Amino acid sequence: MFFTYLRRELRRRRKAALVVASGLALGIALVIVVNSVSSGMNRAQDKVLESLYGLGTDMTVTKAAAPPGEGETTRRPRFEFDAQDNDDTAEQARDLVMVQGFETLASSAVAQVGKQDGVGDAVGGLSVRVMKVNGQFKRGEAAAQPGQGKPGGDTGGGGGKVQGGGAAFDIDSYSAYGTDVTQQDLGPLTSSKITSGRTFKATETDAEVVVLDSAYAKEKSLGVGKTLTIAKTPYQVIGIATADSGDAAAQVYLPLAQAxxxxxAKDKVTTVYVQAKDSQQIDAVKQTIQKNISGTTVTTSADLADTVSGSLSTASDLASGVGKWLSILVLVAAFLVAGLLTSSAVSRRVREFGTLKALGWRSGRVTRQVAGEALVNGLFGGALGIALGLAGAWLITTFSPTLTAQLGGGGGGAGGGRTFGAGQAGQGGPGAASRALDIALTAPVSLTTIGLAVALAVAGGLVAGGFGGWRASRLRPADALRRVE
Structure with missing residues (x-):
């Protein structure tokens, strides 16, 4: 009897049921879209952080460069050349390899960090910048002044004016990272995938081999088996790595001892990459390291996330702030509208419910009948809202709008290369500069989000049913008799 009456009444009041369901559907769809976009923002931000951190890295330990004291100046690149008189065509070249960004830590700090409570693994790395200058000097020639003889002649007075000559040099700069080849499961190289050749072997701790970023290899027309010369030392290219997302962590990777x-910087590192035993205890591990190892800066992915700006950060703030509040307001409005419409529908069914109560229906049965109709409307609205929400998330993922992530202080000096480690992105060392990454936005929908939508649909139906049921329970059979014509 309950379901028969329920089906008949819903069919008879299709328009009113559709209005209630549509209001709930819009609110639920908005919640799904906002939650999926927020999830996509988090994934995009994780990709940005992975490009700096490396997969599996929970935090980094660095030592910030001390500010120059009174009378001191910041170290600057310095090249010295001899303008040789005996050869006007000889090309001269110099490579300057500098530690990038921060003061160095002793290699023993890696083992010290690894012994701290809560630390699962720790590995050190050295980030450097290579500046290559090559070119040649050209001597000028003395030209005779008016009224003077040829340069060097007997009639010379004050000598001729030197014309021509000069120097032309090209400057090439790129970032390099010294990686511990015995522990390659942590650090920036893990954020790239070997697409040609191979990675380092554990035995190549001091071998003259390198892995190149694919973009840099393409720019310099280098491939597996070719040679890259750094500071007059030839290094064999054994592999090409492609970044999983964004820019690569470095343009050249080489064994730590070689860097x-x-x-x-013998026995020195710039960054210690740390993996915690328990991801829920990252803050506690951070505090332990800072307390027991003085003079270091420990930076987690959450700290680094605060340095991400640009359209990614703006969109994330909108999705997490404005979007969520908007969703809440729309849901509240939808619930209220559903409740009021249901209550209004009950007031138009006074004769019907009064007659039913006169025939013996108890108030509880009438209330359950109204609540059942409202619950079905809520479930229908939930199904419609889930469909609309999934469609919205699919459209966002399909068109993948591009967002820009600006990493303050994450880049290196000349050449636009990169430094490594969250600490550098947050503080920036000498030559640090901001840089931008383009990230494609997706809107993944999780089962949790679907479950939330179903819960909201049921809640909407119960709210509407509560309003209507309360109104129906107050009806008296006499009300029906007054309206009988």
Missing amino acids: QSLAG
Whole structure:
């Protein structure tokens, strides 16, 4: 009897039921879209952080460069050349390999960090910048002044004016990262995938081999088996790596010992990449390291996320702030409208419910009948809202609008290369500069979001049913008799 009456009444009041369901559907669809976009923002931000951190890295340990004291100046690149008199065509070249961004830590700091409570693994790396200058000097020639003889002649007075000559040099700059080849599961190289050749072997701790970023390899027309010369030392290219997202962490990767030797930083590292045993205890591990190892800066992915700006950050703030509040307001409005419409429908059915109560229906049965109709409307609105929400999320993922993530202080000096580690992105060392990454936005929909939509649909039906049921329970059979014509 309950379901028969329910089906008949819903069919008879199709328009009113559709209005209630549509209002709930819009609110639920908006919640799904906002939640999926927020999830997409988090994924995009994770991709940005992975490009700096490396997969599996929970935090980094660095030592910020101390500000120059009184009378001191910041170290600047310095090249020295000899303008040789005996050869006017000889090309001269110099490579300057500098530690990038921060003061160095002793290699022993890696083991010290690894011994701290809560640390699962720790590995050190050295970020450097290579500046290559090559070109040649050209001597000028003395030209005779009016009224003077030829330069060097007997009639010379004050000598001729030197014309021509000069120097023309090209400057090439790129970032390099010294990686611990015995522990390649942490650090920036893990954010790239080997697409040609191979990665380092554990035995190549001091081998003259390199892995190149694919973009840099293409720019320099280098491939597996070719040679890259750094500071007069030839390095064999053994692999090409392609970044999973955004820019690569470095343009050249080489064994840590080789990077230390080139930069004159023996037994030194710039960054310690740390993996916590429990991802829920990252803050506690951070505090432990800062307390027990003085002079270091520990930066987690949450700290680094605060440095991300640009349209990604703006859109994320809108989705998490304005979007969520808008969703809440729309849902509240939809629930109220559904309740009021249901209550209004009950007032138009006074004769019907009064007659039913006169025939023996108890108030509880009438209330359950109204609540059942409202619940079905809520479930129908939920199904419609889920469909609309999934369609909206699909459209966002299909068209994938591009967002820009601006990383303050994350880049290196000349050449636009990159530094490494969250600490550098947050503080920036000498030569640090901001840089931008383009990220395609997606809107993944999780089962949790679907479950939330179903819960909201049921809640909407119950709210509407509560309004209508309360109104119906107050009706008396006499009301029906007064309206009988």
